[in-house]
Amino acid sequence: MSSQEQVTIVLAVGAALVVLLLWQVLRRRNLQQGFVSERDRATYETLHTASLAGRHLSGGLDESGAERALPHLRELLATPALALTGRRRILAWDGVGDHHRDQVHDAAVEHLGDGKVAVVNTLECNDPDCQVRSAVLAPIRVRDSIVGQLVALGEHPSAGLSRATEEVAGWIATQVELADLSADRTRAMEAELRALRAQISPHFIYNSLGAIASFVRTDPDRARELLLEFADFTRYALRQGGASTTVAEELRNVERYLVLEQARFGERLQLQMKVAPEALPTRVPYLAIQPLVENAVRHGLAPKAGTGTVVLTARDVGAEAEISVEDDGVGSDPERIQQVLDGETRTDSVGLGNVDARLRQTYGDEHGLVVETASGAGMKVTFRVPKFAPDA
Template identity: 60%
Template sequence: MGVMGWRRTRLGSEADRATFRTLHTASLASPALRAGLSHESAERAVRHLRALLAGPALALTDTAEVLAWDGAGHHHADQAARLARETVERGTTRIADRDLLHCDVAGCPVRTAIAVPLTVEERIVGTLQLFAPSPTAGQARAAEEVARWVSGQLDLAELDASRTRLMEAEVRALRAQISPHFIYNSLGAIASFVRTDPDRARELLLEFADFTRYSFRRHGEFTTLAEELRSVERYLLLEQARFGDRLRVTLNVAPEVLPVAVPFLCLQPLVENAVRHGLESAEDGGHVRIVALDQGRDCLIEVEDDGAGEDPARVRRALAGETGDPTDAEGAEPHRSVGLANVDGRLRAVYGDDYGLVVETAPGAGTKVIVRVPKFAPGVRVS
């Protein structure tokens, strides 16, 4: 029986290892730059960028001042700020010599600079400045390539910020469309218990306060499914105080999906639709069923009512964001459109088109709205 031996193998050429080091160093700078260009992000990224370019000093600036400096010659910061302003004004790479970077410090390696504009959506937002005793054509090309990469990271940061602003605007739209009738009716139902059952009135008032506090909170794009469902339960308790036995509710939630992060206010509009469109017009009341299941990589959530159902074409218009329907005298269509289209759009923006709402409905057959979210997704976290 032979003896198996280990043979040392090369993991790659020197060029391969150099490429790996470059990519690794870039990856260290990327998280900071994905936060946008600021003093804090520049301070976190600048030393990694200098390592990429192997210069004696490197600075990141906005359009007027130095945000961060790494390496020798920090006493040139005022000159670098002036160079940034001139580079932004010209809009192209600029090589600065000793006429601008004059220095009386013996042995200072900062004698010339290569200043390259940093752009976001074709707008100059700052500069990357590489300092050296004497610049070469190779250093200039390298500085421009690194500046282009930095600009790409800043572009991604702007996209992230734009998405956040859009999400915040859409949540504000949802808050604005929380039915005034619901608020009025909830307070009316609470008032009706003040004399007959003051303890219940007090409990309902606390539920109403918690519901509105959650709905109008100002932090975080995402929440846990447990928190979202807790708000939905408060909403349903308030509606049951109004409808009594006419509103029947079933919740079936797998405990393992309760910590899953979901977009804030992604379920409440769907449940409100189920109550408004599935129950209010039914003389005998109706049943709202909410199910949350673990499906491997995904969490599946269903909101179903046994009401009158809906014309699928009308639902398609609602998901497309089309509001208003001349045949809808009571204006229910705009409300449904705002809620469905808003939730559908936010799900697609966060998780991709494979995760939009699925609506199963037909006249006389009730309505089921299906929400599917991944249990783990990049950039999705509860803050």
């Protein structure tokens, strides 16, 4: 399990524990049918309300998410009004007393750097019926930085309200940190993909254009066909869009790649494909298979004298699809390959470490590449992905 996944799990568990504590400070509710006790009912309502708020904070702490989450958070705290601030301004306000917005903003600015719960007992107001006379401000701390405050507003502050506001602010902080981790993961995967494109393109484009040029005079029709295959391959490899595709689309791109490589290697390069129809709709990270085939051709078969074979297999294994790329080329030192996968060495082995990293980021460490190789004994690279996982 990666360190980022461990942090995510710890944060998620922590958020759940915070939510479970909140029922202790909720007002007592009437027992409704279907619950053994009033405590069960309060716990259920707290968890349900928190889940409704959490979905709106999945994108981080912004105005749109704050406006949608705040009514649910106010229900948790049962206050006349509730505000959520960022570092510089109020993001959202729910409930009565909106005319206190400027006073609350000033109080939030004053106490932002305190790093602890603050209570403001005197909010000036000319309305004798106004329910907002005080404010409890709890910091929202993410990675040792205060990114905002949760402000509970009412007539009289209490120790229970202060504690509950602090707990909810801690829960919000956890949701924001989870959103940040998700954004970091997405950015890392996009960077990996850009790096892979940059790595593949120079090698392959140069070799392909050289092969096409060799046919221009001797076989113009063949050159035209190869040029179309080259255009389709590069259009797919350099496309902008989602981070995932299907096994079927990846295999079509592998076929384009191998047509171009066979123009260069001729009969020296042989291909066998064994594909289970059930595996074809499975979604995989974009450019997860072709780089493995290119690695087999460039580093396994190109240095080998005589004919070499690449065997590409897509198997249906219950809830997963298994993809393997095997060659009978020159093989490699297993320790060197492990260093590549661990990111401990620089290499021109196209995409092996890159694909492994993206698989682990998407599905977890147990879905990384499994490499079987030895010097002079070829190489087999295998990975498994869930057939029914959400889009990678």
